[in-house]
Amino acid sequence: MFIIKHKKIFIGFSATLVVLSIFALFLFGLKVGIDFKGGALTEITYATARPTQTDLAKPLADLNFGDISLQPTGNLGYIVKSRDLSDAEHTLLLSALSLGGNSTLTELSFNSIGPSVGAELTRQAILAVILISLAIICFIAFAFRKVSKPISSWKYGIIAIVTLLHDVAIPVGLFVLFSHFYGAEMDTLFVVAVLTILGLSVSDTIVIFDRIRENLRNQANVNKINFSETVGKSLEQSYVRSICTSLTVILVLLALFFFGPVTTKYFALMLTAGMFFGTYSSIFLASPLLVWVEEWQKKK
């Protein structure tokens, strides 16, 4: 099957994308949102006219709250970022922004997060990633425990995880680009997106592995299996359904991205990228890797 025949090209292509993503991550870095590093985010909108940033510079500097950044949004609004504020400081900030009451404003939202909450979240995030990965390896090894020839079942699990990491790395790389060019910030939803990609894209890989398992089981003589041919045949039989199942999720995610609430826009975009690469990797990466591992095993 032509994917298996040219497996080195496809594996190479995937590897290149992953390397590029990691490179982008180190080069540009991720903008960390207040969920993780703590701080305050205030969104305000003025009733009639929005003061310019120079107008506000002195009143804000007088507050002595450290760095305060003003990001214009729409025609009448600002997103104000600062260190975390106590209640009294929050009131002072609002009065400075309204130029002592001269420009009436309404506060749309206010978030102040202490730094300890952020550190806690980082810890939770890392733990959750590790947990999900372990759970998936165990689950796949268990589900495929009866197919230990010619590749042992835990190797299926490991290849699934390698595929997953590829599925996560590339959307993260994309997010780094968004972060750099459009100012997207890493927040709790970003972590949720990563974890969801881990979970959802593995179910796609399972569809194909499942086919391989069935075809292997149906072979009469276990020792005469031509593994690469079996994998190729399985791919041919199942690539359509793999694409279709992912397409349904991508369709709803696109609806969420284009029409959904603002807070979930980047979330939907990352998940779309994750699902897309998840399907790509199930077909063009996981199966070629399986064959590659088997061939390497035979050579030993």
Added chain:
Amino acid sequence: MWRKIVLALIILVLGAGVAFFVVKSEPKLNKNFAKAGSFLKEHPFRLGLDLSGGTHLIYKADVSAVPSGQVGDSMDALRDVIERRINLFGVSEPVVQVQNGGFISGAGEELVVDLPGVTDVKQAIAMIGQTPLLVFETEAPAAPQKITVGPDGKVNLNVNPQSQYAPTQLTGRYLQRATLTFDTNNAPTVSLQFDAAGTQLFDQITKDNVGKTVAIYLDGAPISAPVVREEIPNGQAVISGTFTPMEARTLVGRLNSGALPVPITLLSTQTIGAILGDNAVAAGVKAAIIGFLLVVLFLILLYRLPGLVAVVSLCIFISIILALFKLIPVTLTAAGIAGFIISIGIAVDANVLIFERMKEELRSGHTIADAVKLGFSRAWFSIRDSNISNFITAIVLFYFGSSLIQGFALTLGMGVIVSMFSAIIITRIFLSALSFIGEGKVARFLFSSGLSK
């Protein structure tokens, strides 16, 4: 065969009933809502703070002074006190939750307070922050304080009174009631009654300190330091001092509405204005509808008649999920709506797998009836495995801890479970009921795919 058709019709009617319930219990969709029965009225969709507008506060509780076995009890007492305080101000449906320190969440004991509709953070914090911290302290054998004489002959009288006392176990936790009383000179006094455990503690403290002073500290400042004349076994204490009647009344009020069992500090605040919330709801609903329509289009184009059947069972799936959101109830956040939308996409995956399998069996020459049976039985393993992995993801996300993420995990997990039911059982019943179409050319056309391979 008639049995199958009757079964299919029953399911349709039940599904319609559920959908009817969902629509009629939502004030925005039911024009006669005011006249609806009470069961319908009591189940609106619960919206989280980011959709309804409101304030979300996280407090850290300092449990360092609490013996380890009693931390759980103290946190529960704290929760009750704060909830009582908030209820006094008439906030509708506040949520006060203890978030325990644990392996995954890592932090210490925290209290999470959600106040829907309260957008003035100052007001919210004032409501909560006023609960006083009451501690009884006994004389501690501290080193005697030296009174020094300065070089110019002035006597330094800055003795720190606080260092003369050490805190005891007896705190506001054990206070049952405070009342305003007047003593024989008509001066206002505050009379305290402790609960059973507090009475025992107080008994012990007074027994051990007869002839010495016991200081009563409120929010870190001593308000009274009476001399203990005798052991007090009935758990009653009187605070007399230079109060005006107004001050005494305020103190009684504050003590009664809750003396905090442990001190708390505010860690983080989040306020969402109602405008942003409404926009988010509208956008979420729009995205859900458009996503649903796209999936319907996809199913019918690709799978024709079975696709139509899948659409019907998808509608039943959505009705069941929405009804569950109302009945459990599940608080919907923006992330929760995203989870629901994603589960619509996942729900049809099982159908896709079954139909693709059916096509394969049809191609290899089976009859339609056999293809349906084989499609379901052989696709089951893939469906089971991929849904288990989705479910594992939902479970780990749920234990991640923060309520925002839990909302997403909950809607996703529920979607996975209900979708297994709707995709497999309901679709199967409908497809078998349709077997009366027979095996002719039209039937085969209706069952094959709209696009080749």
